[in-house]
Amino acid sequence: NAGVTQTPKxxxxxxxxxxxxxxxxxxxxxYMYWYRQDPGMGLRLIHYSVGEGTTAKGxxxxxYNVSRLKKQNFLLGLESAAPSQTSVxxxxxxxxxxGNNEQFFGPGTRLTVL
Amino acid sequence: xxxxEQNSEALNIQEGKTATLTCNYTNYxxxYLQWYRQDPGRGPVFLxxxxxxxxxKRKERxxxxxxxxxxxxxxxxxxxxxxDSATYLCAPQKDSGGYxxxxxxxxxxxQVIP
Numbered sequence: 001n002a003g004v005t006q007t008p009k010x011x012x013x014x015x016x017x018x019x020x021x022x023x024x025x026x027x028x029x030x031y032m033y034w035y036r037q038d039p040g041m042g043l044r045l046i047h048y049s050v051g052e053g054t055t056a057k058g059x060x061x062x063x064y065n066v067s068r069l070k071k072q073n074f075l076l077g078l079e080s081a082a083p084s085q086t087s088v089x090x091x092x093x094x095x096x097x098x099g100n101n102e103q104f105f106g107p108g109t110r111l112t113v114l
Numbered sequence: 115x116x117x118x119e120q121n122s123e124a125l126n127i128q129e130g131k132t133a134t135l136t137c138n139y140t141n142y143x144x145x146y147l148q149w150y151r152q153d154p155g156r157g158p159v160f161l162x163x164x165x166x167x168x169x170x171k172r173k174e175r176x177x178x179x180x181x182x183x184x185x186x187x188x189x190x191x192x193x194x195x196x197x198d199s200a201t202y203l204c205a206p207q208k209d210s211g212g213y214x215x216x217x218x219x220x221x222x223x224x225q226v227i228p
Contacts, residue, residue, distance in 0.1 A: 004157075031213060031214075035218075040122075040220060041220065042118075042203070042218045042219055042220040042221065043158070043203070043218040044218075045216075048213065050213055056213075090157050090158075092157075094214065100146060100163050100165070101214060102148065102160035102163065103148075103150075103158075103160065103216065104160070105157030105158050105159070106157050107156060107157050108155070108156070108157050
């Protein structure tokens with residue numbers, strides 16, 4: 001099993017450009033999450049999904065959109081990138097929503113917006 | 115608002131000694147608390163989970179305590195090794211509206227000196 005994979009690993013954008021980050025998991029997990037990690041801020045939840053076709057806002061959703069068309073994939077989109085979106089983005093998944101569920105994280109995408 | 119505090123300064127410890135990391139939380143009553151390890155350039159990896167009705171949890175050289183009165187969790191690594199050097203994240207967790215809401219601390223960087 002590959003676990004959770006993310007593409008791309010690195011990306012540089014200019015302000016105003018758009019891009020999509022792809023997260024894929026092969027563990028048949030129901031729940032998937034997108035986080036951003038900034039120095040001194042910890043991991044902050046952007047959006048999450050409780051199953052195929054459903055998404056919800058997290059703590060810092062502004063400027064981002066997501067889609068979960070297939071159970072194994074969770075896409076994060078930036079429609080018009082801003083320098084404030086420079087960050088490391090992590091995708092995670094969990095099997096269910098019961099309490100004692102560890103989160104499986106991907107390797108991250110380092111995004112720089114100039 | 116909910117707040118999670120971990121030692122912001124790095125913890126340096128001699129090989130073979132016990133490392134103790136602290137996680138304090140306020141305005142929060144988590145049902146579970148998770149601990150993760152994060153190496154530079156990688157996603158977090160789950161280590162241990164402890165429930166609110168458990169005082170202590172052990173896994174090999176790792177031990178976690180959870181004091182809901184003090185609103186504190188302690189994470190211990192006994193017989194520490196240089197390979198234990200990493201950042202450790204505390205993540206209180208509470209079921210919220212049908213999904214597990216996990217809030218991550220900013221982490222404590224541990225350096226084990228040979």
